[in-house]
Amino acid sequence: MKKFFHVNDLGDLGAALEEARQVKATPFAWKHLGLDKTIMLVFFNSSLRTRLSSQKAALNLGMNPIVLNIGQDSWKLETEMGVVMDGDKSEHLREAIPVMTSYCDLIGIRSFAGLKDREFDYNESVLRQFIEYGGKPVISLESATVHPCQAFADLITIEEYKEKKRPKVVMTWAPHPNSLPQAVPNSFAEWMNAADVDFVITHPRGYELDPAFVGNARVEYDQMKALEGADFVYAKNWSCPGVTDPAQYGKVLSKDRSWTVDERHMAVTDNAFFMHCLPVRRNMIVSDAVIDSPRSIVIPEAANRTVSAQVVMKRMLESL
Numbered sequence: 021m022k023k024f025f026h027v028n029d030l031g032d033l034g035a036a037l038e039e040a041r042q043v044k045a046t047p048f049a050w051k052h053l054g055l056d057k058t059i060m061l062v063f064f065n066s067s068l069r070t071r072l073s074s075q076k077a078a079l080n081l082g083m084n085p086i087v088l089n090i091g092q093d094s095w096k097l098e099t100e101m102g103v104v105m106d107g108d109k110s111e112h113l114r115e116a117i118p119v120m121t122s123y124c125d126l127i128g129i130r131s132f133a134g135l136k137d138r139e140f141d142y143n144e145s146v147l148r149q150f151i152e153y154g155g156k157p158v159i160s161l162e163s164a165t166v167h168p169c170q171a172f173a174d175l176i177t178i179e180e181y182k183e184k185k186r187p188k189v190v191m192t193w194a195p196h197p198n199s200l201p202q203a204v205p206n207s208f209a210e211w212m213n214a215a216d217v218d219f220v221i222t223h224p225r226g227y228e229l230d231p232a233f234v235g236n237a238r239v240e241y242d243q244m245k246a247l248e249g250a251d252f253v254y255a256k257n258w259s260c261p262g263v264t265d266p267a268q269y270g271k272v273l274s275k276d277r278s279w280t281v282d283e284r285h286m287a288v289t290d291n292a293f294f295m296h297c298l299p300v301r302r303n304m305i306v307s308d309a310v311i312d313s314p315r316s317i318v319i320p321e322a323a324n325r326t327v328s329a330q331v332v333m334k335r336m337l338e339s340l
């Protein structure tokens with residue numbers, strides 16, 4: 021496997037989930053694969069789970085992880101081509117990428133959407149440069165439009181906790197004070213569409229996700245109606261994707277607290293499990309009562325980030 025951005029990069033999803041079960045049961049069984057191999061984990065943005073779970077997955081596989089925080093540990097990097105570099109960016113990705121990949125065998129990149137230029141973000145312009153100029157297998161550790169390691173961990177968690185063969189999974193928008201990217205909901209939608217679940221998306225009007233990710237999912241604008249009978253409630257904020265009005269891209273259109281997932285919302289579900297990728301704003305996204313309830317599985321969900329990362333790195337090492 022040379023890149024990990026989308027669910028299709030894994031091939032057969034059932035086989036990938038079975039591999040995840042094996043990796044979780046015996047995490048050190050493939051330690052030989054990473055002997056004398058190095059993974060570089062490059063962070064343009066903050067992280068807790070992705071940083072730690074990726075390092076742990078690499079160590080489980082016997083690899084040496086190198087973590088680089090761009091702009092803190094390194095020079096600030098210019099990402100756009102053709103610009104006059106007379107600002108605070110000292111080095112261009114065009115040189116930095118081949119230099120970084122000369123020191124590693126695999127590379128993971130966290131580079132959030134800027135939320136200013138929809139075309140730049142939705143072309144995955146930064147990630148594409150790592151593919152073009154790096155020459156090494158690339159993992160998205162949340163890039164402009166996707167967060168596949170998160171979505172894979174989410175699916176692993178749903179498989180572990182589901183109490184019905186084909187559960188109803190509802191992804192609901194929830195309010196947040198800031199403008200957040202669409203990478204997590206995009207990938208979650210993509211992965212749920214590929215999984216054997218009844219998938220529903222609910223959000224206020226104007227927050228329509230890109231059709232490439234929504235696929236055939238049912239979109240229900242009435243949140244309470246969407247949540248009826250749900251087995252899993254996946255809460256997430258995202259800013260305006262600019263699908264119906266590109267001028268609104270990245271804007272916060274609503275902070276309606278009636279969308280905060282609380283006990284009233286959970287009461288109409290089928291005793292659903294609560295999920296969120298974390299970090300989460302308590303009493304904005306979800307009430308204390310819901311996230312602290314026995315049906316909240318946000319911690320095992322985060323723990324599965326090591327499993328998803330390890331399956332991806334294992335496959336990449338096997339194909340070097």
Ligand code: CP
Nearest residue numbers: 067068069070297298
């Ligand atoms: N869910 C997630 O990616 O967490 P971090 O931003 O802390 O890595």
